[in-house]
């Protein structure tokens with residue numbers, strides 16, 4: 022499978038208008054666009070390579086419990102909110118598309134390889150329990166009766182019933198189908214846009230009029246005007262022209278290698294649950310898909326080279342041989358039969374990370390200003406959790422469009438790294 026690229030824009034130099042313009046067509050942009058459409062708004066998604074960013078690589082674990090990190094309580098609340106929305110989100114989407122979203126409510130097992138890994142997982146369990154999360158120890162015998170191909174040499178196993186999965190590639194395809202179908206109301210289709218909602222181009226800058234954002238200018242010369250513009254182009258958000266003056270978006274690429282493998286018939290199912298292991302302190306996971314493949318991931322690489330080039334490219338953007346070796350080696354410690362699988366694909370992409378690992382999500386509201394930038398919503402910086410957080414990001418953005426702000430999500434303010442600023446809100450000078 023190769024990542025999708027858009028066909029030439031129907032609107033290369035034209036002007037389109039929609040209620041909502043979404044810049045960036047990953048899981049986040051599409052999720053927001055579909056939610057906006059469901060709320061009765063017309064929508065345009067601007068992207069010349071939809072679904073080809075971090076969303077193309079993601080394993081799709083919906084894992085608020087196993088993704089808990091120390092001192093990330095606000096993020097945990099958002100992850101739990103989104104995880105709670107997933108079953109209805111997936112059911113509604115497969116009805117609208119209609120197609121398989123790849124959502125599976127399969128549980129997760131956390132596995133420790135050696136004694137130190139066991140101690141680390143048990144320490145984390147204490148924190149998980151303190152937050153009211155469900156995570157129960159199993160004996161190795163119990164774990165192996167559920168998953169017979171687990172190694173007998175593992176040191177511990179914990180059952181996490183609430184951590185599920187979705188296939189992000191199927192998810193993006195479904196969201197695009199749902200957006201193209203226009204539901205009950207064909208009037209929501211945008212004339213001139215591909216399939217009534219898509220523009221195969223890149224946004225070069227935001228457009229402003231009388232102190233509000235009124236759409237996006239396209240690299241190919243076109244213009245999309247909209248009542249609300251959502252910036253959802255992942256790592257590239259910070260380089261968009263016309264961002265509000267003083268807004269600092271400290272996004273950085275955290276690269277990850279991930280593998281897709283086919284399980285031979287005689288070994289199926291390799292595992293039925295998602296297996297998340299700690300092997301000599303290094304995390305590795307095996308996510309089983311319904312089609313007899315598994316996803317094994319993922320490394321995390323950050324270095325100076327990674328910061329240059331498109332999508333945070335540079336030397337670290339390609340698949341790392343060492344990363345592939347590490348993933349296969351550690352996965353085999355947990356499930357030795359991994360050695361017998363057919364390697365189908367190795368992929369690397371950059372996660373859009375922020376200094377506090379939480380997204381930049383909401384209206385641009387500087388501490389010193391009265392009110393926010395009208396017509397603009399930011400939705401980026403989803404780091405390791407963008408797939409999990411898609412439903413919550415979508416409903417939060419829809420609420421903002423409806424004029425509602427939930428105080429629980431104010432800690433994710435996109436301006437939280439921007440410090441103080443003037444009390445009037447303006448675009449950067451060259452786009453004023």
Ligand SMILES: Cc1cc2nc3c(=O)[nH]c(=O)nc-3n(C[C@H](O)[C@H](O)[C@H](O)COP(=O)(O)OP(=O)(O)OC[C@H]3O[C@@H](n4cnc5c(N)ncnc54)[C@H](O)[C@@H]3O)c2cc1C
Pocket residue numbers: 044045046047048049050067068069070071072073074075076077078079080081082083222223224225253254255256257258261276277278279318319320369370371372373400401402403404405406407408409410
């Ligand atoms: C190896 C790996 C494994 C992961 N596993 C998981 C997981 O198990 N669970 C989970 O929840 N998350 C996971 N993630 C994280 C997840 O992939 C991201 O958080 C998520 O994909 C971010 O989605 P996005 O839509 O914000 O960004 P992206 O998917 O990167 O999409 C951004 C889009 O914007 C477009 N774009 C860029 N610039 C412009 C422009 N100027 N104009 C128009 N379009 C533009 C790009 O073409 C791209 O399509 C993983 C990530 C990686 C790398």
